[in-house]
C-alpha cells in the first residue's frame with residue numbers, strides 16, 4: 001500500500017469548471033516526488049485538494065488507508081500531512097519565534113515544542129538570530145527558511161511544498177533543495193511541485209508530469225530528465241499552456 | 245492658555261476607557277472576519293437594557309451585572325455567528341452579505357428593544373452614578389472613573405488572551421493570514437466563532453458600564469455606531485492598541501470641543517475625524533494594508 005493514493009480526483013473552484021480532471025497519483029513512503037507541468041496545469045490545485053482546502057468533486061484521496069475526502073484542513077494536518085503553499089504563508093505581524101510556535105499548533109505532544117524549535121534554529125541559524133523580529137521584516141529567502149523551519153516543528157509524515165524555489169536567488173535555491181533532501185533524511189516523505197523542473201527532479205526520487213488537469217507521465221526522476229519527449233514538452237524552453 | 249485643560253484631560257481619560265471598550269469588540273471582529281459589525285452598538289444596547297432590568301427589578305448593581313452580561317453576550321455572539329456568518333467566508337459577495345446582515349440585525353434589535361422597553365430614555369442610577377471626586381478643583385465623576393478603569397482593565401485582559409493563550413494565537417493567526425492559519429491546523433471557522441463571541445462579550449461588558457454613564461433609548465445606537473467607527477478607523481481597523489489610542493485621542497478631543505465650542509459640537513468631533521482620516525490616511529494610525537489572502 002502506498003502512503004498516499006489519489007484515485008481519479010476531480011476538483012475545481014466554487015461553481016467553476018473542473019481544474020483537475022481525474023488525477024491518479026501515488027506517493028510512496030520515504031520518497032521525494034516532484035510534480036512538474038506547465039503553468040495552469042492544476043499542480044497547486046492538486047496540493048490544495050490533498051490538504052483539504054478544496055473538496056474533491058469525484059474520486060478519493062487516501063492516506064495510510066484512510067479516506068480524507070471531506071475532512072477540514074485542520075483535521076488533515078493532524079493526520080500527518082503538512083502543506084507549504086506557493087504564497088509564503090507566514091503571519092507577518094508575529095515574530096519569528098511566534099511563527100515557529102504556530103508551526104507546532106497541530107502538535108499533539110506540546111512538550112516537544114521547545115525541543116523542535118531548537119532543532120529548527122540549529123538548522124537555520126539565521127532564524128535564531130532574528131527570533132524576535134516580525135516575519136514581515138525578513139528577506140524572501142529568510143521567509144522561505146521560516147516556512148521550512150515551521151514544517152520541522154511539526155515533523156509531519158508527508159510534507160507538500162508548492163514551488164518552494166519561487167522568487168529565490170540561485171545560490172539559495174541550491175541550499176533549499178538540500179533542505180528538502182534533509183526532510184527525507186529525517187524520515188519525512190516529500191511531495192513537491194516545481195517550476196524549476198530540472199533542479200526539482202534532480203532533488204527527487206520520482207517525478208510526475210501534470211498537464212491540463214491530468215497526470216500524463218510518471219516514473220523515476222532521472223528517467224524523466226532523460227526522456228526526449230518530456231524534455232521537449234516540459235523541460236526545454238518552458239512552454240506554457242496559456243491560461244486566461 | 246486654556247484654563248480647563250487639566251479638567252478636559254481628566255474627563256477625557258476617564259471616558260476614554262469606556263469608549264475603548266466599546267470599540268474593542270468592533271475592531272476584533274473586523275480584524276478576524278473582515279465583518280464591519282454595524283450591529284455592535286445595538287449589542288451594547290442589549291446589554292445595557294439587561295443591566296437596567298437587573299438593576300430596576302432585582303437591585304443588582306451594574307458592576308455585578310457584568311458577570312451576567314459578559315457570558316450571556318459571549319454565547320449570544322457565538323450563536324449569531326453560527327446563524328448568519330458561518331460558511332459565508334468563501335462567498336464571493338461576503339462584504340455585501342455581512343454589511344446587510346449586520347445592518348438588518350441592528351434594525352431588528354432596535355425593534356425588539358422598542359417593543360419590550362418602549363421608547364423611554366433609560367439609564368441606571370447606582371449610588372456612584374451621582375458621586376464625584378475632587379482633585380484640587382478638578383472634578384471626576386465616580387461613574388466615569390469606574391467605567392474607564394474597568395474598561396481598560398477588560399481590554400488588558402483581552403490583550404493577554406490574544407497574546408498568550410492558544411485561542412489567542414489562533415485568533416491572531418487567522419487575523420493576519422487566514423489561509424496560513426488553515427494550513428498550520430487552525431480551525432478557522434471555530435476560531436472565528438469564538439472571536440466573534442469574545443467581541444460581543446466586550447460589547448456586553450461595555451453595555452453594563454454604559455448603562456450608568458450614559459442614557460439610552462432603542463434608536464440611540466446609530467449615533468454610537470458613527471462614533472465607534474471613527475475610533476477604530478483612526479486607530480487602524482483590526483488593531484486593538486489602535487482602537488485604544490484612537491479612543492483616548494478622540495474622547496479627549498470631543499471633551500475639548502464640548503467645553504470650548506459648545507455641547508452640541510462634541511459628537512461632530514468624531515465624524516470630522518472619521519472624514520479626515522479616510523481622506524488622509526485610510527489605514528489609520530496602526531493599520532497595515534490588508535493582506536491579500
Ligand SMILES: Nc1ncnc2c1ncn2[C@@H]1O[C@H](COP(=O)(O)OP(=O)(O)O)[C@@H](O)[C@H]1O
Pocket residue numbers: 013016019037038039040041042043044045046243
Ligand atoms: N482561487 C482560484 N479560483 C478560481 N480558479 C483558480 C483559482 N486558483 C487557480 N485557478 C485556476 O485553476 C487552474 C489551475 O491553476 P493552478 O492549480 O494554480 O495551476 P499550477 O499550479 O499548475 O500553475 C488555472 O486555470 C487557474 O486559473
Ligand SMILES: [Mg+2]
Pocket residue numbers: 043044045086162163
Ligand atoms: Mg501553482
